[in-house]
Amino acid sequence: MSPITRLGDSTYEVDHVYVNATAAVVGPKEGAGPFHGQFDRVWEDEMNGQSNFEQAERALLENAYQIILEKSHLAWSDIDLVVGGDLLDQLISTDFAGRTHQRPLLGLFAACAVFTEGIGLAALLVAGSGPRRTLVSAVSHHFAAERQFRYPVELGYQRTPTAAWTSTAAGAALITDRPAPIKVHRVTFGRVVDYGGKDPNDMASAMTPAALDTIRHHLTATGQQPDDFDAIFTGDLGDFGLTLLREYGQQQGMTFGPELNDCGRSLYDLETQDVHNGGSGPGCSASVFAGPLAGRLRRGEWQNLLLVSTGALFSPTTYQQGESIPCIAHAVEFRREEVPSG
Template identity: 50%
Template structure:
């Protein structure tokens, strides 16, 4: 009998795994976005002096893991597990990153939901007593994704307004059995949901039903209502998927209102940056969570957040063979730990400006 389950697919972490530190390393476009000042490092170009985009992505992931361990004052010998993934075939970015460390490694694939997936794996390992310190990480890179899923970089094609922009960067979170910081209290592992969407230029539509399904099941499992959360944030449904998911939840009597946001709509400046429907890729929710949301939880500005990682589980092969795009969503519930007085410095809250839902005005705007 699984003692730590509540409801059909929700997990409860009574052991209170703590996210003691997070780190985020962003690419140049992400650095120009509204969260630019919150990243640990912003790269000037996307190649980082490497010979290939793939090497650059692995470097981003390696750097971010090194930074997060440094922030937590941990040596790699003290980390029990690395749970990481990315978008590339056979998750090579994570594989080649793990090669740089001696940490036991679980490679994860959840498309853009990987950050949430890795947090769940980390929380389960810690809460189950299998690990004291786990690094959960994810990366993506515009050019590696573009050449794998779409066209060569120099190929001149127009992008559809529903197309999402793969974020360049990597995020990592250190989940520990002790220490101070936001606590992972519950999680819902998503089931694959398929509404027969076949347009690879509109992944938000393919993932929206999975997001709605997982959010509804998480609320049911935990017995909470939308009002219990300061933020319910998907990563990343973007401008098309978010309102669709909101509508689907409304039809089930769950009105999420303005607290429902999306990492893909928070990462870029939609006025100035031509990212179409919004950001995507593992790095999108990884960057927004690790750089922004975690900080606001640490400061106590958010008391409880539901991070819902969403993934479109297709490959170029499956799409060309006419298969529909299965969607998945994993929800992770994170609560602010005890907030230390003095940690919240007045005037330092510029990040507040990026409110969820605010960017909703984007929709329908070609």
């Protein structure tokens, strides 16, 4: 059997690809949420000794990298390829971190969908006898993203009920061909979907159709139903987007049960943490997977998980020009594997 099998237009099944280690580093707000105690490191404050928000975002990413290396007992020279992305112009967090690690780097932009895009790409490369050890990452910082995409953070503006809270978080995963309890089984790369939404403070409405489109393509290609999974986690739809996803799915004959959840909705306590619709940012789904979700797979509490990170592909320039918000979602199906000891 080929190590890569194409199941549909954009769905691939891969063999002998595993998640050997994960790392999640989050800010104090994220660390105080429902997943308290399930991250590798929680910062005491948003800056962690850095002089500006952008440097703090890069420090989050470098913290996650260091944790991965320590867990894996590897040096940077053992890493064949780094694949990652962030929200900031020219991918400065991912690219500037490359000045330190000095490993081959593929910088990706898919907004908040970049983590599953990176894992999907890494899985194909590893399965295809390319790099054996690929480090995938995604990072965001609340205040860095706010002042780039919306308002100066010093303004103290009032946020709308549909607004998401960009997460101060980084997640990383080491993808290799060495057997481990978490297997990358299948990936589906999404297409750009644009239903005409223009409000940067309501990205859930814009991203939900993209999430449903990718989930539908994945299920069709693999012959599965939503309840075949222990959990389906979307990326950044939040509470409002999750409701829309259920409704849109029902209209297309796809019924979601209790297996459906969302990383942005789960990362915070929506009643007490004043995040409105929930979390967003590339670090949102990356940290939620690398921390709590991967933990449940490793412990055998889940046997399979579909992670569908979602991204709004707009920029401050396109928003100011009155453009709509095109969106995308990429899906990765993980499975629990029993690995013989020794």
